[in-house]
Amino acid sequence: MLSKGNNGRKQEEIVCIEDLVPKDHLLRKIEKAVDFTKIYEIVEDLYCKNNGRPSTDPVVLFKIAIIQHLYGISSLRRTAEEINLNVAYRWFLGYSLAEKTPHFTTLSANFCHRFTEETVEQVFNWILDEINKAGYLSPEAVFIDGTHIKANANIKKAVKKAIPEAAKTYSDQLLEEINQDRENHGKKPFDNNNDNDNNNKPPKERIVTESKTDPECGLFQKGDHKKCFAYTAQTACDKNGYVLDVTLNPGNVHDSVAFDGLYDRLRNRFFQIKYVVADAAYKTPWIAKRIIDDGKIPILPYKRPMGKDGFLRPYEFIYDEYFDCVLCPENSVLKYATTTREGYRQFKSDPKVCKNCPSKYKCTASKNCVKTVEKHIWTDYLELVEDYRHTPPLRELYDRRKETIERVFADAKEKCAMRFTYLKGLTRNLSWVRLKLAALNLKKYATHKWHCHTYFVFLLFPSKISPHSQIFFLAA
Secondary structure (H helix, E strand, O other), rough: OOOOOOOOOOOOOOOOHHOOOOOOOOHHHHHHHHOOOHHHHHHHHHHOOOOOOOOOOHHHHHHHHHHHOOOOOHHHHHHHHHHHHOOHHHHOOOOOOOOOOOOHHHHHHHHHHHHHHHHHHHHHHHHHHHHHHHOOOOOOOOEEEEEEOOOOOOOOOOOEEEOOOOOOOOEEEEEEHHHHHHHHHOOOOOOOOOOOOOOOOOOEEEEEEEEOOOOEEEEEOOOOOOEEEEEEEEEEEEOOOOOOEEEEOOOOOOOOHHHHHHHHHHHHHHHOOOOOEHHHHHOOHHHHHHHHOOEEEEEEEOOOOOOOOOOOOOOHHHOOOOOOOEEEOOOOOOEEEEEEEOOOEEEOOOOOHHHHHHHHHOOOOOOOOOOEEEOOOOOOHHHOOOOOOOOHHHHHHHHHHHHHHHHHHHHHHHOOOOOOOOOOOOHHHHHHHHEEEEHHHHHHHHHHHHHHHHHHHHHOHHOOOOOOHHHHHHOO
């Protein structure tokens, strides 16, 4: 039978907004999980206590930011429109159906000029502390990875620029060990300033492509990805998927270079860390050495050795620690020659032996028939990493990357619109990323807490739980 809808658009009703929001709505779970009045303490110093016009409630402003990032709304303007129409959003902010909600310019002005990077970081840390107090945080194993965020910059508006090469954080320590190694082999140590004792020598430079629109981003291109300006977010999470910290770098900074900034923050805050799990991009001698020297275990995957196709692989040349030499596949000896400023010991073959070697065609293309093999002075740490990699419990821990850090990136990009940014500058984008990841943490925490509470009620009062939830808990 055909039925026609009633036109009740102009009908006046008396309703309570509390009754319009479902009991199991995500925003209800979040409201119950944490006490948002803590935000007043965080922003207290940013407001005048006895002068000026009344401000918009700062809790409301941060709740609006949470709504934007939770539901992947691309802009504050669009967020303000959605809040004006959505009953659940109004309930979460404490506004009635007829009350006027904040204008998007109010949100923009506060997050641009009032709430600093430190304010956003304090909010991020406060949510993390709440999760830790509830017992959901497990920082013994830390999963680290980086993801790229497309910048708000046109690839066609760029200039070539020469910039000085940035000094590595471990350069002084590396140079000290290089000089010690050279002295042990009877070589002259390197000068601390430069190789040729020439103090007037200009620093090394490299050519980069800089955006005219956003100079703080970097040009990113990897594999089949389209070349674009981007930022890279170095992120760490625990085995439960809670984000522990994040740093932001230009898109042309390699993961292994950006690692130190994030690792310094983690080790200063989480003293329980025992394992550091990362992908092959972080498998460098310095990272392996630093983690092991800190008393932690790096869990890194197999990395294919570099080399030319059709030639012998580097692992086929075996280092003999006792005699301090390298043996080639034909059992010829490559003697120590020198230690370079980059930290590599060079071993060179005898050209008289290599000249008539049957494997010369796949060993070296050198005209003087000399094969040079390089071994880093911190190679022992990489060999120790290989031993860890073959340990079954640690291998299982590495397999959890897809359930932890990779899942965090998938949720952030697919559900929270983190594939690209409309903001410009490292500082603003770092705060933007931190708010997104804080919203993800809050969502996960509220869901976990709600499930635990519901399961407890199910054990005591099964009749008060809906049939659908009873089936879920019985199956679990």
